[in-house]
Amino acid sequence: MSTVTDYNGMKVNSGSTNEAGQLVENQVPEEQPPQFDVRVSTDNMAAYLRIKPAYSGQKITYDDVSAALTQQGITYGICEEQISLFCREGKFYSEMICAKGIRPVDGTDGFLEYFFDRNVEFKPKERDDGTVDFRDLGIVKNVKKDDVLCKITPPQDGTDGTDVFGNVVPFMAGRFPTMPTGSNTVVSEDGLVLTAGVDGCIEHTKSTVSVSEVFYVRGDVDSASGNINAIGSVVVQGDVREGFSVKAGKDISIRGMAEGALIEAEGNISISNGMNGMGKGTLKAGGNIIGKYFENVILISENDIYADILMNCTATAGGSIVLKGRKASLIGGSYQAGQRIVVKNIGAPSYTTTSVSLQSKQLSDVLTVGKDENSVEKLEQKRIQAQNELEAFQKKFTEITAQANLIGHSDSGRENLMMKAALMKKIQLNEAVKAIEANIQKTKETQSQLFDYKIVGSSIIYTGTKIVIGPFTMNINNDYSNTKFHAGPDGIVSAPVLPSDLP
Structure with a gap:
């Protein structure tokens, strides 16, 4: 028979009796476990431990802690060295990190790479010699068909994490950017590349990239816009000021007027109110030149020139020069066409020197046929x-x-x-x-x-006019009325104007 006494946290067997009934003292401790207080962070990525020993000086080992953590389900990221040190130092009433999870590494966002300058603050272009061209602001962003406009770099995958309970914590995927598709653009089959669908100029906003075959100048071409050089067509809704230039791979349409400027188009040039070239203004067109009034202008057209008045100009047309309108007059200057010049009046009553000429390979071939x-x-x-x-x-x-x-x-x-x-x-x-x-x-x-190569003056051809057709020259010494001129076998021949001669 024995009795048990609680002694400083230990239960001690205080005594037992032998066969003679005598009490024998015998101390056999029964160990009480310490109290393990485990706290886990809300995201389960860290576990914190505080230990309360059952009695002073109680020895607690790493294995005791490990067993306690396992009982709590904490199996990953155990801080072995820190726990061992914690147990050796015995600072049990302070809290320690006993397990650490590995946080997921989120994927990186995809991004758009643009292959053109998106800057809208236009600056003068620097020349090779270091000087600055204040008239070249780079306002037009030209692009050819199939040129790359922008490209998406896809999001990169991240890495999964693991919490202290051994559970996988998935990473957050990066965002896939939206392709800024606009008009006249093409998206590649994999959806990562945006290219131009046509030749033109780039128009872009925060969310779209488009390619326009026509570049619009909302006002005048002046110091605010700089020179215009577009691969497609150009529409100027105002005027073109002196000293500036407009160049286009297709047509140019000017709603106002032009001054002493350089205007070049591979297609047609149309100027609603005409041009005062001031002796230096130049028009060059791969197609037709059309306008109301041209004065002191150099005009070069591979096709036809249409106007009401040409005054003191130098004009060359691969096709014809045709003047329509109330006046339809050539006054002063030099005018050469490949096939026809059809006007009302050539020259002026003041005998202003005016030269009109027909010259072309086709005319030369016709004149050569039948010779010798x-x-x-x-x-x-x-x-x-x-x-x-x-x-x-x-x-x-x-x-x-x-x-x-x-x-x-x-x-x-x-x-x-x-x-x-x-x-x-x-x-x-x-x-x-x-x-x-x-x-x-x-x-x-x-x-x-x-007979198809002719100079027609349906009203008056004034004295002082010089007519040249192929190798033949004729100086007008008297006014002619309603007369056309063409080349004959031996020189220039005149005849009355017929309805079929007029456009």
Whole structure:
């Protein structure tokens, strides 16, 4: 029989009796476990430990702590060294981190890379020599079809984490940017690249990138806009001021007027109110030039020039110069067209020197046809000679045929060869006559085209006008009324204007 006494946190067996009934003292401790207070952070990424020993000096080991943490389900990121040190130092009433999870590494966001300057603060362009061109502000951002506008770099994956309970904590994926698709743009099959669908200029906002085939200047072309150089068409809603330039890969349309500027287009140029070039303004068009009034301007068009008045200009048109309107006048200056000049008035009552000319390769070819050995007269002589030879041989051919018929089917190889040779000769002479006749017809048709190359003054061509057509020159010493001029075989010929001569 024994009794148990609580002694300073230990339960001690105070005594037992032997067979004689005597009390025998025997101290056998029964160890009481310490109290483990474990606190876990709200995100389960850290565990904190505080230990309350059952009695002073109680020995607590790493294994005791590990068992307690396992009982709590904390199995990952155990801080072994820190726990061991904590147990050795015995600072049990202070709190320590006993387990650490690994936080997930979130994925990085995808991003857009632009292949053009998005800056809207236009600055003067610096030249190679270090000087600054204050008229070149780079306002137009040109792009060709299939050029890359922007590209998406996709989000990068992150890394999963693990909490102190051993659970996987997934990373947060990065955001995929939105492709800024606009008009006339093309998205690649993988959705990562945006390219231009047409030649044009870039227009962009915060959320879209577009390509426009027409660049609009909302006001004047001046120091605020700088020079304009577009791969597509250009529409200027105001004027083009002196000293500035507008260049376009297609058409140029100016709603106002132009001053002493340089305007170049691979297509047409249209100026609503015309241009005062101030002696230096220049228009160059791969198509037509159209305007109301041009003064002191250099005009170069590969096709036609249409206007109401051209005054003191230097104009060259690959096609025609046609003036319409109430005045339709060429006054002073020099004007050259490839085919026609059609106006009401050329020159002025004050005998202002005005030169009009027709020059082109086609005109030269027409004037060359029928000259010397290829003239209609020479060809007619050749045709008569060839016809006479044919008629003379025809008589001989008849005699050969008759002789062959008399011989009949007799075995004469010589006569057969003669018959074949005569027949071949007759065919050759016939072909020669036909070829000369065809050449005569072609020459006449070509020469008739000279009437298409003409200078028409449906009202008055004033004294002082100089007319040049191909190699021929004619100075007007008297006023002509309702007269057209074209080249003849030996010089310039005049004739009355017919309705068919007017556009």
